[in-house]
Amino acid sequence: MTAVSVSLGVGPTSSVASPAGASPLAGTAAEARRRAAEREMSRARRNARVDGRERRRRSDAELSQIAERGRRELGGSGPGSADEATAHEVIAWAVEQFGDSLAVASSMTDSVLSALVAEQLPWVDVLFGETGYHFAETLGTRDAVAHSLDVTVVDVRPLLSVAEQDEAYGPDLFARDPEACCRMRKVEPMRRVLSGYEAWATGVRRADSGSRAKAELVSWDASNNLVKINPIAAWSDDELVGYALRHGLTVNPLLNDGYPSIGCEPCTRRVSAGEDARAGRWSGVDKSECGLHI
Numbered sequence: 146m147t148a149v150s151v152s153l154g155v156g157p158t159s160s161v162a163s164p165a166g167a168s169p170l171a172g173t174a175a176e177a178r179r180r181a182a183e184r185e186m187s188r189a190r191r192n193a194r195v196d197g198r199e200r201r202r203r204s205d206a207e208l209s210q211i212a213e214r215g216r217r218e219l220g221g222s223g224p225g226s227a228d229e230a231t232a233h234e235v236i237a238w239a240v241e242q243f244g245d246s247l248a249v250a251s252s253m254t255d256s257v258l259s260a261l262v263a264e265q266l267p268w269v270d271v272l273f274g275e276t277g278y279h280f281a282e283t284l285g286t287r288d289a290v291a292h293s294l295d296v297t298v299v300d301v302r303p304l305l306s307v308a309e310q311d312e313a314y315g316p317d318l319f320a321r322d323p324e325a326c327c328r329m330r331k332v333e334p335m336r337r338v339l340s341g342y343e344a345w346a347t348g349v350r351r352a353d354s355g356s357r358a359k360a361e362l363v364s365w366d367a368s369n370n371l372v373k374i375n376p377i378a379a380w381s382d383d384e385l386v387g388y389a390l391r392h393g394l395t396v397n398p399l400l401n402d403g404y405p406s407i408g409c410e411p412c413t414r415r416v417s418a419g420e421d422a423r424a425g426r427w428s429g430v431d432k433s434e435c436g437l438h439i
């Protein structure tokens with residue numbers, strides 16, 4: 146019921162409901178403290194289990210070898226084959242290999258991946274690229290995820306606010322140079338934060354688009370220099386929505402309003418029946434990815 150939301154550099158961002166009869170502020174503060182204590186205890190217990198093991202970030206060479214081993218052990222006969230590991234098995238492997246050095250990246254389209262990882266790694270860091278251009282519904286989804294799941298939501302912000310970027314590069318850079326805008330507001334901030342982890346879990350699915358059709362369950366992410374885990378790569382749209390419904394998980398309301406893929410508001414439009422799910426992203430521009438997943 147409460148939020149443990151961390152905003153890099155700008156302090157906590159979320160609020161919580163209070164018990165009946167109590168001051169809303171007191172309830173919020175007390176519940177937030179309880180959640181923070183629970184999170185610290187959980188992490189301390191995990192750290193105690195790995196005491197004695199050197200906890201430096203392993204080298205790129207070591208991590209890429211682990212990625213290759215994971216790809217072979219979990220990938221079966223290849224992407225889409227019947228003998229691939231399940232999402233649960235992939236996450237179990239990743240938690241065993243990386244522990245708290247594993248982060249989840251979320252666009253806040255839904256909370257399925259965050260919930261799946263939190264089951265096996267409570268209070269896992271969930272990284273959200275807070276570009277300053279999100280739909281209100283997406284920010285609401287972020288807050289609901291922070292309140293309802295045992296995760297630590299981290300707002301990953303760019304160095305420049307939207308106003309500072311407008312001043313330096315002129316207004317509405319997204320309309321003139323979306324590559325530069327995505328680089329400054331999404332890719333560079335996320336890479337800075339990811340450099341503190343050994344692996345990240347993403348919600349990339351093969352059903353998203355043709356460019357993701359061969360996504361592996363585990364791979365070495367040479368662009369971002371860490372291991373990339375795609376536990377739900379094999380899931381269809383129906384499987385994802387069905388899982389969210391069965392488990393009462395938060396879903397961005399825009400999904401039911403014509404937006405099967407949700408990014409920043411200026412660069413996302415509704416799609417028509419029969420259009421590709423990602424056709425509404427950077428529509429009319431020769432661009433289909435922000436740059437983090439390529």
Ligand code: SF4
Pocket residue numbers: 276278318319322323324326327328330331408409410411412435
């Ligand atoms: S999606 Fe659009 S607004 Fe968001 S960072 Fe990229 S170009 Fe900028």
